[in-house]
Amino acid sequence: MIELRSLSPDEWPVWRELRLAALAEAPYAFGSTLAEWQGENDREERWRARLAIPGSYNVVAVGAGGRALGMASGVPDERPGAAEVISMWVGPEARGHGVGDLLVGEIARWAAADGNATSLRLSVMPDNRAAIALYERHGFRDTGEPGDLLPDGVRRELVMAKALDPTRA
Numbered sequence: 755m756i757e758l759r760s761l762s763p764d765e766w767p768v769w770r771e772l773r774l775a776a777l778a779e780a781p782y783a784f785g786s787t788l789a790e791w792q793g794e795n796d797r798e799e800r801w802r803a804r805l806a807i808p809g810s811y812n813v814v815a816v817g818a819g820g821r822a823l824g825m826a827s828g829v830p831d832e833r834p835g836a837a838e839v840i841s842m843w844v845g846p847e848a849r850g851h852g853v854g855d856l857l858v859g860e861i862a863r864w865a866a867a868d869g870n871a872t873s874l875r876l877s878v879m880p881d882n883r884a885a886i887a888l889y890e891r892h893g894f895r896d897t898g899e900p901g902d903l904l905p906d907g908v909r910r911e912l913v914m915a916k917a918l919d920p921t922r923a
Contacts, residue, residue: 756823756853758860761812766801768814772825773804776843783843783882785902785911811864815844815853823848826857828864831875836915837865839876842885854888862892866918874918877901877911889914 761769774796777788791800805812807829815824824844831838839861844853865871876894878885894914901911 755818756851756856757816758813758856759816761805761814763802763805766798766805768822769805769812769825770796770801772814772822772843772845773841775845776825776841779846780843783879783885784841785877811861812841813857813860813864815848815857817848824853824857826861828861828874830870833873833875835870835872837861837871837874837918839874842876849884854885855891858888858892862916862918872918873915875913875915877913879904880909880912886912886914892916 774788774791777784777786777791781788807827809830811828813826814822817823822845824842826842827840829838829840830836839858842854842857842861844857862874865874874894875897876889878889893916895916897913897915899913901913903910
């Protein structure tokens with residue numbers, strides 16, 4: 755049984771453990787790097803601030819024995835009427851067991867229930883076929899907008915979005 759649990763800034767150690775694991779295990783999947791969150795940047799106040807982004811919703815998937823299996827955040831987008839999925843990751847041992855579906859569905863539910871969001875957006879690495887397939891299963895489509903430039907200086911992140919139905923929140 756998998757349980758979804760919302761995190762407060764006081765639960766920053768749980769988020770820290772998952773985020774560092776995500777950046778170490780799947781560096782190809784994120785715009786941030788492990789080095790940017792380690793060393794002198796690995797500070798409690800920084801982790802607390804990450805979980806305290808105004809209007810954010812931070813959730814972890816917890817499995818048997820209380821083991822954290824994955825994570826995702828929803829944050830208000832700069833565009834009116836939009837929210838964004840960020841920091842989405844599922845640990846390798848939990849992949850293929852519906853954890854990603856639960857996390858994406860929960861962030862969509864949160865965004866629609868807020869009442870202010872009519873669309874949910876995200877950025878994904880263009881070569882991350884498994885993540886793209888997950889998002890497409892949940893109704894996300896390529897917006898055609900240019901995403902952030904990748905470190906190679908040529909390719910860009912893929913920007914995807916889906917409409918939200920507040921009546922289904």
